[in-house]
Amino acid sequence: MDEELKSIFSHESKIANLDLSRKAEADLADSERHFLGRVFNGSRSLLDVGCGNAFICDLANVANPELRYTGLDLDPHCISAGRQRFPSAHFIEGVFPESIGNESYDCVLSFRTFYEQVDYRSFLRTLIKASEKYVLFDLRVKFDGPTIVDPELSYFYYHKTGKRVPHIVQNLFELLNFLCIEEFSLKKISIYGYHPPFSSGFVPMKKNEMMVAACLLEKYPIGETRMVTGATDAQWSRDWCQVDINLPGYEKDWF
Numbered sequence: 001m002d003e004e005l006k007s008i009f010s011h012e013s014k015i016a017n018l019d020l021s022r023k024a025e026a027d028l029a030d031s032e033r034h035f036l037g038r039v040f041n042g043s044r045s046l047l048d049v050g051c052g053n054a055f056i057c058d059l060a061n062v063a064n065p066e067l068r069y070t071g072l073d074l075d076p077h078c079i080s081a082g083r084q085r086f087p088s089a090h091f092i093e094g095v096f097p098e099s100i101g102n103e104s105y106d107c108v109l110s111f112r113t114f115y116e117q118v119d120y121r122s123f124l125r126t127l128i129k130a131s132e133k134y135v136l137f138d139l140r141v142k143f144d145g146p147t148i149v150d151p152e153l154s155y156f157y158y159h160k161t162g163k164r165v166p167h168i169v170q171n172l173f174e175l176l177n178f179l180c181i182e183e184f185s186l187k188k189i190s191i192y193g194y195h196p197p198f199s200s201g202f203v204p205m206k207k208n209e210m211m212v213a214a215c216l217l218e219k220y221p222i223g224e225t226r227m228v229t230g231a232t233d234a235q236w237s238r239d240w241c242q243v244d245i246n247l248p249g250y251e252k253d254w255f
Contacts, residue, residue, distance in 0.1 A: 025059055031214040032111055032138055034192045038216070039134045040064045043106035047072060047130060049096045050113035054082035057089050070105065072096055097126040107134040115140045115168045118149050121178060128184050128217065135217040140169045140200065141193060142209050143249065147171045156201035167201035169210055172247070179217065180241050185226070188218040188242040195248060211247055 025033060039046070040063035048056050051071030060067050071082045072092045079093040092099050096110075108131040115138070117123040127135045148154045151166035158165045172191075179189055193213025203210055220226055226240040245252075 027055075028111075029138070029212060031193050031212050034214055035136055035190065035216040037063060039107045039109065039136050040067060043067055043133060045105045046070065046107045046109060047100065047103075047105040049108060049110040049127070051082060051091070052078050052112075054078070054086060054089070054091070056109065056111070057082070057086045061086075072099060097130060100130060104130055104132050106132050107136065109135075110137045112138065114138065115170075116166050117168060118151065118166050120147075120149070120168055120170070124179070125184075128186075128219070131217075131219060132222070133219055135219075136214065138212070138214045139175075140167065140203075141172050141175070141191070141211050141213045141247070142169055142205065143172055144209065145171060145205070147174050148204065154201065154203045167203060169203055169205070172245075172250075175215075176243065180243075182240070184217075185220045186217050186241050187220045187226075188216075188244065190216040190218075190244040190246075192246045193248075213247065 025036075028036075036059065040060050043064070044066065045068040046060060048054065048069065048071045051057075051073045052075075054069075054071040057069045057071060060069050068090070069086070070090045070092065071079070071086075072094065073079055073082075074093065074095050076093055079091045082089065082091050108127050110127060114120065114123065124135075127137065148169040149166070151164060154167045154169055155164040156167045157163065176189065179186060191213050193211040195208055196210075196212045199207060200210065200212060
């Protein structure tokens, strides 16, 4: 991440906005809430990448008091606020993934950060590498046309900075093809989303073409075998990875 983006993401208006708008589960988008119960109850440790004011820690503690929460953010104001609110939790000030070293967690969660990553493939790789069971992130997705990664064409203004940051809109099928490669050892990909009731950023497309969504990746347990196959009888098989897509307009036989 370059220095300009670091300065934008650590602007004082960020924590002020988070304190006003994200204090309880009801403040989450439906897509963000959709998979939380599964990862909270199925994990012993969770890394919250871009934790902001760390209110996810509060939700995690209610759902699973045994869950060990770690919040990571490059904004020192966010880390200070998190430590004050949750003194028993662990917080790291820094940039992901450099700041966690070789640590791994049952679940790696990243809300409102993935669709800001122009190099989204590298970011996804690091999320998956740091996880032993689950990766949960939110995204903006569409069916038609290539993934939009040009921050001069698709962007939003970051809080009160007056600065634009990338607003990446994923082509669903590009994303699925990328995630299904064998190096990620993914057992299941689940995506849940919908058309947002209001505009989300400045995007070069009809508003009803973009969907707000969340993606849950579930990894094979360490040591569990899986068969990766090629073409047989003119049929391509990806039986090693289940895909569960819940998006308006998605047809199962498209993938």
